Amino acid sequence: MTDSDAARRDILRAIRENLKPRGIAPRSAEPVQSTADPGPAARGSPPGLRPGSVGPVERASPDAVTRFKAQLAAVGAQCTLACGEPDAARALARILTDAGARRVVGSDAPLVQRLLSTLGHDFVRESLDRLSRDDLFACEAGVTTAQWGIAETGTLVLESARERSRLLSLVPPIHVAVLSTRCICESLGDALDRVRQAASHAITFITGPSRTSDIELTLVVGVHGPQTVHVLLLEDV
């Protein structure tokens, strides 16, 4: 028996001993599934997470889009609305130019690749596959999609099972996230329902730029993560 096994046995025993009723109130009814059957865990797939993605919200209410945009502004994120891909490509070039970003890296999402392929020679496009840590640190902008938006809080939701966006949305000082207006959920609860069904090992919720108030409670953005979060809201035509 290893140390950790012995500790496991001791800790679980200590928990059970301490929870033993002492002649007062009995422990409440048992809400937990029997642990005799560890469930899907033993069968190798992450339990509770059904593989496969879910479709977009049937049709996000115009109200949700408005609220989402208002919340983005409230948390210090930028937002540009585009209709269709050609418009989005032009908007992306403008966003990057205005931000002064030249070295750009995009995720493996086909939409991002299509948009980046239209960028002119003013930009240096890094490839995600050949990117060393130092190269990544030298990039000025990361372009990804977001799987969901949350209207209630102005939050972007990124799922690792759908796209390699974990580092691109974090390391470069500018993060541009392309989000379909059809993928805006009303509330945090709605978004949690949706991500639970995709088997992502990493789900990231992003609300505005990286921020700190650790020095005299003065707000500074861009301390470890991006200073600028720009949402490119894509309306289907």
Add this chain to the structure above:
Amino acid sequence: MSFDRDARTALADGQLRGALRHATTLFGERRRAAIADVPDWEDARDRARAIKDETLLHLDRYLEQFVANAEGAGARVHWARDAAQACDIIAGIAERRGARTVVKSKSMASEEIRLNAALAARGIAAVETDLGEYIVQLAGEEPSHIVVPAIHKTKGQIAALFAAKLGMEPSDDVTRLAAAARQALRRRFAEADLGVSGVNFAVAETGTILILENEGNARLTTSLPRTHVALMGIEKVIPRFADLEVFLRLLPRSGTGQALTAYQSLLTGTKRQPVDEGPEELHIVLLDNGRSRMLASPVTRQTLACIRCGACLNACPVYRQIGGHAYGSVYPGPIGAVLTPQLLGMGESAELPYASSLCGACRDVCPVKIDIPAVLLHLRAQTVARRASIGTRALLERLAFSAYAAVMARPRLFEWVMGCARAVHIVPPLGAWTKWRDLRPLAPRSFRDEWRAGLHETEGS
């Protein structure tokens, strides 16, 4: 009495008290503004507490469920009875992975087990990456607030510190200070072999761990190095994925007054394919360190419902005056005053439960409705019970209170005693109570006498 001494030192520090007043007041205002937008705030508090209560009552099985699911998704789970074992486990992982530099995101549990010192003793450098923690580490100090660790330092002091340690040009510009830290820490992230984080919530039904933050350093810590070690107290587990919603509504609003912090990372096991981003290994260290003991009584058990938001610190009239260091423990403020003695044993910090006026402000702001004053009283009673078997002071105290009880229970005797006291003009010395307070002299006539006389007059007229 180190608390007594340290509290006095803090009270004499005008700069510290100014900083504390500013910070705690601002946090209080932000919190109030944030919860004003939530119509069902009280309901959310009740639901969150009910979830915690349910979990704690069945902690053994929720832990086993969490472990089975986390391991099923590729994580490795380690169990640690105490601080030393947890440090050994983490140092062992670092050594096996050949890690020389460890980057850390903010984790109160890692402070609790003194992980940095343990790693340093094995020749491994642990670098704090949260800006506040980084400042505190550079200064060789301890965090003084759960949410903003360097709350006690001015930007002038931080500028001098960065000038000395990072060689930056002295500047009072907070943006430049943050940029200097970002640059210095980027180099550390680039070379780090292992990342250590805490855990805010661990979901039993999916094996997911959730980490909240604002800076992005926790995301870097958990996604750049090849190995991620997540350290969590055994009480962090919650039953269902959907339960995250209510806690995410409560925690940021209570802590910083935000509707949501900038980032939440929900991590379930390790990456599925080599091409995926993220660490190759995820190790989850489950820490007991005195927590299972707290399950024994409903009063102490509620301590384990704490979600470490820090609202009770900002609301506490004692913390607001003396700050975190005077508590002499990793966890300061009202929650620290109940948590520390229970984690370390009463012998270590028996004075902390007395570091409160029992005003109840902590209970009012607690997002999971922990009745901190009740726990404080419970711990005080334990201290007294322990002392009762030893020393003449305890004996005198017991005699005094027995006599007090006897007098108070007998109206005639009470009047006679009070009459005597009034006749000789003495107020009994009440120890520490009267050391800092003036007890008003007894009135020449008692209220009872006045009342009887007054009634008489009314009846007579």
